[in-house]
Amino acid sequence: MNRKHLVLPAVAGLLTPVLAACGGSDSGSKSGDAIVVGTTDRFTATKDAPAPLDPAYAYDVGSWNILRQTVQTLMIQPKGEGDPVPEAAESCGFTDSGNERYACKLRDGLKFANGDAITAEDVKYSIERALRIKADSGVFALMSDIDTIETQGDREVIFHLKTADATFPYKLSTPVAGIVNPADYDKGKLRDGFDVDGSGPYTLQTDVKNDEIVTATFAKNPNYKGSLQVSNDKVVMRSFADADAMGAAIEKGDIDVMIRTMTPSQIKKLDAGTDENVELVDMQGLEIRYLAFNTNAPTVKNKAVREAMAQVVDRGELVSKVYGSQAEPLYSLVPATLTGHSNSFFNKYGNPSVTKAKALLTQAGITTPVKLTLHYTTDHYGAATKQEFEVLQKQLNDSGLFNVRIQGTPWATFQSASRKGAYDVWGMGWFPDFPDADNYLAPFLDKDNFLGSPYANNKIRNTLIPESRREADRLTASKSLTDIQDIVADDVPVLPLWQGKQYVAARNDVTGASYALNSSSTLQLWELSRGSDS
Structure with a gap:
């Protein structure tokens, strides 16, 4: 087994108040062979939390990692480190010296996965919906600095903030700021269950038993238009009851990648090179x-x-x-x-x-x-x-x-x-x-x-x-x-x-594992592909 240490630049956290533009491409692997990812995260709908995957409610790393694959945000955190960059937006930036007016221009031709056009009004609707619902998860507080949201035409959104907030571009990269279709998400109540409809790099289908996701299938969204390069056609995420069962699955080749959460003993064992077919990646x-x-x-x-x-x-x-x-x-x-x-x-x-x-x-x-x-x-x-x-x-x-x-x-x-x-x-x-x-x-x-x-x-x-x-x-x-x-x-x-x-384990025929998680534990399934390791 080979071990990789991913060393990322120190986080400076500097936000430059200027407009930035970013393009993107949409290439993908044609292997047709779904990459299977294991996790011990559990996704459960309960009486107290019936809408675990609604962007206006979700506020834990597991749910957010599903939403980041499927619901697009204006900004996105980059592959490695650094300031957020435009994603659904073509450009974003503060337009005043006091960091209180933030303007974004949407990419031309954005569509939801079902083909519906995305407009600035949809962005406004989505964020105002989270603030209106004010879910008890508290996730709406990330947007609480917003005073009003203004739209100009179909592609321009302007956020007027209550107070200066240099971190606002980061907040627009979080799933609570995700763009949802008003046809699928009621403005006054949460969407129960596990259906997610957005404009992200993947669409989602779930296999649910006893109000809990067993498998989540992410299929490449043909209508996706953003900054990400999608390196595969399909990823299947399997939820395991415990880390031991997940570890046994990667040893047998039933899964290709193992993410959170491995036990300390598993990590130590993988680090010792006990399985030459599995590579352990550790990162900050x-x-x-x-x-x-x-x-x-x-x-x-x-x-x-x-x-x-x-x-x-x-x-x-x-x-x-x-x-x-x-x-x-x-x-x-x-x-x-x-x-x-x-x-x-x-x-x-x-x-x-x-x-x-x-x-x-x-x-x-x-x-x-x-x-x-x-x-x-x-x-x-x-x-x-x-x-x-x-x-x-x-x-x-x-x-x-x-x-x-x-x-x-x-x-x-x-x-x-x-x-x-x-x-x-x-x-x-x-x-x-x-x-x-x-x-x-x-x-x-x-x-x-x-x-x-x-x-x-x-x-x-x-x-x-x-x-x-x-x-x-x-x-x-x-x-x-x-x-x-x-x-x-x-x-x-x-x-x-x-x-x-944080650690990722991957079988040797899977590439991109070094970027499967960024330093904020954001899952980046689009980085995974099959092929010989370089």
């Missing part, structure tokens, strides 16, 4: 894991309890025991590889110390041991999640300051329960909507935050976030971003734990 990732707190819950309402947990948790031991070289300790919500990162939690708490944690609790008059339940999802972030929470439980209990139990719940129930405030402390992962420090702060701390957190800091919301968004040069925004991270370390509404790498 921007995934983070953290604990979230319901700061109104009696068990953790007192800040001293949250501070004491931050003082006790040993990230180095956690990563070493569970993930090894596949992750690194994280001392901020913002990954260490992004412009604007600050080690705020380490600066405040230093190395783990039971003595310091005890002093915090004693000073606040908290009776120990503090009883807590840490909740985690059993089937969304990988099989190692349970082991991770067992390590956290042991660290906290061994301090003598906490009496912690852990509780695992399937994702379909977990995500809606956490949003409704059912948990006091729960574990989450974050795959960025776009690679900018703002996207690791505002979604957790701004109003309408996706966690449904009651935590609110007026300085963060009213001063620091707006300040940082005014700066097109993200280096210049670092002061405001650092101040936000320092406040988070002081108040601990969330507790960052680690930052992970």
Whole structure:
């Protein structure tokens, strides 16, 4: 087995406020042999979440990865790194000096997969629909800076923003800004089930059993017109119950590519070269894991309890025991590889110390041991999640300051329960909507935050976030971003734990695996093809 290390340029996060144009081609492999991709992501429709693939609702990495293949956005994140580039748009850019007016011109001749023409009014309809529905997933908040949307003719769309937002081009690259056909998507309600109709590089057909996708078939869209080169005619995605079953399938050749989520032991085994027919690709990732707190819950309402947990948790031991070289300790919500990162939690708490944690609790008059339940999802972030929470439980209990139990719940129930405030402390992962420090702060701390957190800091919301968004040069925004991270370390509404790498495994006759995921964990099926590896 050969191992590939994909090294991408450092993320600078610079957004240049000028109009940019980008063309595209539409070549594709004629092999006719579908590439089969395995994943442990589960796609389930439930009573609480009946519309998992509606762009106005979907807000998890798995659902977004389906939408990114099928629903086109004005902008798109590039193959490697860098600023977003036009996709459904021919050109986009800020047209004022204050980053408050953003104009896009659509490509000529855009069509939905069914042949219907796409106009500027469809773009306006799609984004206003998400803002109108205001789904409880919180995804609409990505578009909440929009004041009004104006159209000029069939091809021009102008966004008037409430405040300056240099990150807006990135936001237009996310699925919530996806263009949908008004004939298929009601303006006032979500579209239940798993049907997706758009103008992206693929159309979608699903095999559904018991309200869950078993296989998703992506067929090349003959009406697609955008910036992407589609290198295959068909990709089939199979959802597996666990990583072991997925691993067995790639060994037998039943699947060609294996994406998220592999276990640490699987990655170690593949890295050792045990299967000469399968290649492992590792690359920089921007995934983070953290604990979230319901700061109104009696068990953790007192800040001293949250501070004491931050003082006790040993990230180095956690990563070493569970993930090894596949992750690194994280001392901020913002990954260490992004412009604007600050080690705020380490600066405040230093190395783990039971003595310091005890002093915090004693000073606040908290009776120990503090009883807590840490909740985690059993089937969304990988099989190692349970082991991770067992390590956290042991660290906290061994301090003598906490009496912690852990509780695992399937994702379909977990995500809606956490949003409704059912948990006091729960574990989450974050795959960025776009690679900018703002996207690791505002979604957790701004109003309408996706966690449904009651935590609110007026300085963060009213001063620091707006300040940082005014700066097109993200280096210049670092002061405001650092101040936000320092406040988070002081108040601990969330507790960052680690930052992970990402991996793709592919059989040797599949090319393009190095670009099957970008650093934001965006799935790029159009990069895959069959042929000898070069």
